[in-house]
Amino acid sequence: MIPATSFKGKAIALFGLGGSGIATAHALVEGGASVTAWDDNPESISAAEAAGIPVGDLRKADWSGFASFVLSPGVPLTHPKPHWSVDLARGAGVEIIGDIELFARERRARASEAPFIAITGTNGKSTTTALTTHIVASSGRDAQMGGNIGRAVMTLDPPTRDRIYVVECSSYQIDLAPSMDPTAGVLLNITPDHLDRHGTIQHYADVKERLVAGSQTAIIGVDDIYCAQIADRLEHAGRDVVRVSKRLALADGMFAEGPTIVKAWSGRMQPVVSLEGIGSLRGQHNAQNAIAATAACLDIGLTLDEIQAGLRSFPGLAHRMEQVGRRGKVLFVNDSKATNADAAAPALSSFPRIYWIAGGLPKQGGISSLKSFFPRIAKAYLIGEAAPDFAATLGEAAPYEISGTLDAAVVHAARDAAKDPSNEVVVLLSPACASFDQFRNFEVRGEAFRTAVASLENIEMIGGMR
Numbered sequence: 001m002i003p004a005t006s007f008k009g010k011a012i013a014l015f016g017l018g019g020s021g022i023a024t025a026h027a028l029v030e031g032g033a034s035v036t037a038w039d040d041n042p043e044s045i046s047a048a049e050a051a052g053i054p055v056g057d058l059r060k061a062d063w064s065g066f067a068s069f070v071l072s073p074g075v076p077l078t079h080p081k082p083h084w085s086v087d088l089a090r091g092a093g094v095e096i097i098g099d100i101e102l103f104a105r106e107r108r109a110r111a112s113e114a115p116f117i118a119i120t121g122t123n124g125k126s127t128t129t130a131l132t133t134h135i136v137a138s139s140g141r142d143a144q145m146g147g148n149i150g151r152a153v154m155t156l157d158p159p160t161r162d163r164i165y166v167v168e169c170s171s172y173q174i175d176l177a178p179s180m181d182p183t184a185g186v187l188l189n190i191t192p193d194h195l196d197r198h199g200t201i202q203h204y205a206d207v208k209e210r211l212v213a214g215s216q217t218a219i220i221g222v223d224d225i226y227c228a229q230i231a232d233r234l235e236h237a238g239r240d241v242v243r244v245s246k247r248l249a250l251a252d253g254m255f256a257e258g259p260t261i262v263k264a265w266s267g268r269m270q271p272v273v274s275l276e277g278i279g280s281l282r283g284q285h286n287a288q289n290a291i292a293a294t295a296a297c298l299d300i301g302l303t304l305d306e307i308q309a310g311l312r313s314f315p316g317l318a319h320r321m322e323q324v325g326r327r328g329k330v331l332f333v334n335d336s337k338a339t340n341a342d343a344a345a346p347a348l349s350s351f352p353r354i355y356w357i358a359g360g361l362p363k364q365g366g367i368s369s370l371k372s373f374f375p376r377i378a379k380a381y382l383i384g385e386a387a388p389d390f391a392a393t394l395g396e397a398a399p400y401e402i403s404g405t406l407d408a409a410v411v412h413a414a415r416d417a418a419k420d421p422s423n424e425v426v427v428l429l430s431p432a433c434a435s436f437d438q439f440r441n442f443e444v445r446g447e448a449f450r451t452a453v454a455s456l457e458n459i460e461m462i463g464g465m466r
Contacts, residue, residue: 001027002158006105008032011065013058013094015085016072017044023152024070024099025053036061038085058085063092073098073172079199098176100169103153105179111159115300118147118180120169120211121188121221124289125149128188129168130317131281132293135310136164139302148173164300171198171207178210184299185215186292190226205230216240219295221288223247242295246288254295256287261294272298273308279323279331280316283350315463319446321347325453325461330417332453335430336446341369344432348373351426355379355413357406360433360445362386367393367432374398378425379416381409385437406438406445410452427453 004027014025017039025048028035036056039045049055069089076083077096089096107114119129126149136143144156147167157163167182174180190205198204205226212218213234219242220231235241243253254263259276262269273294275281281290290311297307316322318334325332333351338344340363348354348370358367359382366389377398382390387402394400403409406429413427429449431442439445454461 002106002154004028004031004102006109010067012068013066014070016075017048020152021072023155027154066094069094069096099153100173100177107159111161113161114159115164116182117166117184117296118169118182119186122191124188125168127317128289128292133166134314135297138310139306174211175207180214182215184217184296185212186219187212188221189224217299244291246284254291261291280314283346285346323462324450325459327459331426333428334446334449336442338430339434341367341432344430347430353422353425355417355427357381357409357429358431359383359386360431360435361437381413383409386433407452
């Protein structure tokens with residue numbers, strides 16, 4: 001835990017007592033703050049009280065006595081309308097911050113030289129965060145990963161000059177971290193998302209920009225117009241900007257040329273690392289993740305050899321194009337995180353010959369947007385409530401069966417894939433659906449897939465049970 005000593009002796013209001021809220025409250029109490037915590041859920045209040053967190057109804061509190069208000073990122077700050085606690089804080093002129101801001105202040109107070117990589121983007125931020133952390137850790141350095149992935153940021157070990165932090169940041173967390181100042185800030189991409197919480201795409205982009213605007217080095221993916229404009233704006237303001245692209249050959253920046261990541265500057269180009277043969281980083285979307293991770297690791301002082309070794313040993317992120325097993329030429333891939341058609345597209349674009357397990361609780365639009373990938377489908381194995389609709393969309397474009405259950409789909413797909421004459425064949429779980437008709441969440445669905453694959457004869461499993 002990182003005790004929030006920057007708030008010692010101060011009265012702090014806190015709203016939101018989920019996992020990160022409890023962790024933040026503990027950090028404040030440990031640091032010497034006087035905390036008054038609350039939640040709209042009585043069960044959460046009781047759990048916090050049982051955990052030793054001071055609770056009190058913030059509707060009845062005297063807000064003039066609070067120095068700061070710490071808000072859970074899951075609570076609306078601006079849209080569709082501010083939460084009642086936000087209105088009370090603003091009315092009293094109390095600053096509104098979140099746990100990432102607490103971390104940023106504590107790092108500055110304890111060890112401002114501690115390398116801090118902050119990563120955001122609409123897509124790819126979890127993989128990039130996990131990959132960056134893996135590269136740092138595999139080099140023998142002390143790597144601490146948290147934020148919007150894994151551990152709440154205030155549960156990490158306290159800052160020291162040699163401890164490297166890799167923190168995934170959602171737009172909600174950035175909105176509550178006005179003084180965040182990463183050593184390297186990564187903005188991967190911006191596409192419309194969370195507009196119910198931001199109102200407009202421009203406001204969403206403005207929030208994302210704050211992460212790189214406060215960074216010593218801004219690493220920005222420039223394959224979309226919003227990020228390209230942000231890179232130009234920051235460069236014109238005199239900031240250190242590294243542009244990255246998965247599809248453009250940049251005159252100044254880092255980009256992918258086939259499996260090679262290239263650095264360009266002042267009319268020169270230098271190959272830096274290669275993604276050749278790294279199955280966990282297959283696909284154009286993962287090229288962008290790898291380029292950004294490479295740029296961030298270079299910025300904090302890792303060598304190219306250390307980065308290349310880390311890339312090669314990266315196992316992938318669970319449930320995101322995760323390689324779970326191999327039987328002969330057949331690779332089994334768990335992409336259970338693909339809970340809609342857009343999320344399934346990267347995996348479908350990454351393999352030439354696919355035995356596709358899809359279905360579950362359908363999302364609006366179904367799989368019509370994936371028709372360009374249907375020629376890659378050797379056969380589809382449809383499960384759950386979406387099976388009839390998916391069958392109708394596939395029509396004659398690709399062979400299919402309605403398998404019904406995931407276990408049956410794995411057995412049938414493995415049998416058929418083994419007979420395929422192609423040199424490279426994949427059995428891919430990329431459901432393009434929510435899991436809730438048959439599984440509690442996508443993680444449980446992904447583990448069920450891994451278990452089903454492990455039960456096959458002569459299977460060589462990749463990685464361990466999670």
